[in-house]
Amino acid sequence: MSVPAQRQTIAIKPITVPAEGRDFELQVKVTAPARGADLPVIVFSHGNAWSMDGYGPLVDRWADAGFAVVQPTHLDSRRYGIGFDDPRFGTLWRVRVADLHGVLDHLGHVMEQAGLTDRVDHSRVALVGHSWGAQTVGALLGARVLDDAGEPGEDFSRDGIKAGVLIAATGTGDSLTPFAAEHLPFMRPDYSTMSTPALVIAGEKDQSEMSTRGPDWFLDAYHLSPAPKRLLTVPNGEHTLGGIAGEAVAETTDTDPARVALVADAVSAYLSDALDVRTDSWSRFRAAAEAERKASAQRKD
Template sequence: MPISAQQPTIAIKPIVVPADGRDFELQVKVTAPVRGADLPVIVFSHGNAWSMDGYEPLVDRWAAAGFVVVQPTHLDSRRFGIGFDDPRFGAIWRVRIADLHGVLDHLGHVMEQAGLADRVDRSRIALVGHSWGAQTVGALLGARVLDDAGNPGEDFSRDGIKAGVLIAATGTGDSLTPFAVEHLSFMRPDYGTMTTPALVIAGEKDQSRMSTRGPDWFFDAYRLSPAPKRLMIVANGEHTLGGIAGEAVTETTDTDPARVTLVADAVGAYLFDALDIRTDAWSEFRVAVETERSASLRRKD
């Protein structure tokens, strides 16, 4: 169920983005189709420990379908060696948010460096993130972080973002494990103010080690945020949803290339619709999924 005809892509890295208060420079990778104009932009936030070099199974498919994808490397990337016990770690969630704002502030510079300044449509920008990246994206869509008393913190929302996609996004903080309470106190999102349209993608069998709840923890971003939102629960999917971070990645516990394609195409179809590029894309995607599911059931019979 492809989101469109696929085409060759190019990738440019590293591009340095001006950023203050960082121990390491902010670098991004840009992936784009070889051809096309007025291209929409996805800014993608990776999960904990990853970098701009991960998630190629998603990014390459989006670029081949007609998106320009910008991937920053956040400070929690394993290449920087800032672990849970590093005194800098407690503030990384804020730096992550600042990274996305910085990329958006300097998007013109990034596109110029990538040779794409005349090919992008900067009125059509979406944010996508996985895991910690999903919570980071959620902050720019309007979600806030609650303090220990349950009071909402700073508003990091960003004007001009048409839509977002949260993949395996952190749920509410009332069921955090002791480890998460100690090291990941920012995992207390309040989705009540996340007003930007978004698609929430969650794995049916995603059991987080950070929460005592089951896979429904990852539905909170959908259940607790204002409309318009959409939810897609991936059958049998775990936290990396078949291997979205890369092929043969050790963190993947549910390897399934078809599942990766499903997630990639769901994001592409939703954004085509939400960005008013192809307003029938999401409905067509859903029909294709149901048709394939029915055919699969008939084959099993």
């Protein structure tokens, strides 16, 4: 990271969360400041093939900013070996959604196991996701998945979630490549019902191999969802936005620690504002980022 963390943090793993119908236990990692009270909570959904052990550059910076972060490991994690050709793969998007609901249902248990029962604020909970994790989070914010006939499926929205952040979120399914259409038919989000306040973060040069469209595909979550929404576009950013999943990981094509810090700080600032921790944090961040030409922002209310 461009600026070392200033606050001592702690990390506890694995914590097992009660879950039924899973081939493997649902486990999470919790990262939080070593001191402090009334901590707001982020539940983070990782991208395809990752786990609770990824995204350290983001999570550590959020903990340094005063958040308690919960990271579940979804069944698509490479450690479980359920690949595209596995007959279970097509249902994993539903398990991902169930994972987030399960973590929220048992958040008290998770925080007790982490030794944070008296230090977190259960009234201030937000969801954040990257890539497939962003689509997963979107479902709890109100988005649905369209079927082959274009009809919206189940409503998985979650009451009590004040805000969310979608980083490199899947666009609509009308431009999927043949591979994506065959293996990822659930990649057809309908954002028209995603009414929970959210920040959408997209890379200016994020060209997905799953869509025939350009980087504008990753703007759909902002343009096609109802207000209130915020959009942050990162100049020259690609899908991992400088390396948010980890330093020098194989899939990072645009290594830039400063860009990672920008994304992490954008999430902290937006959620501090949305969760009423510091209501001027987003406006201050946005003004500084635009003045330094690090990002461009849009809003609809």
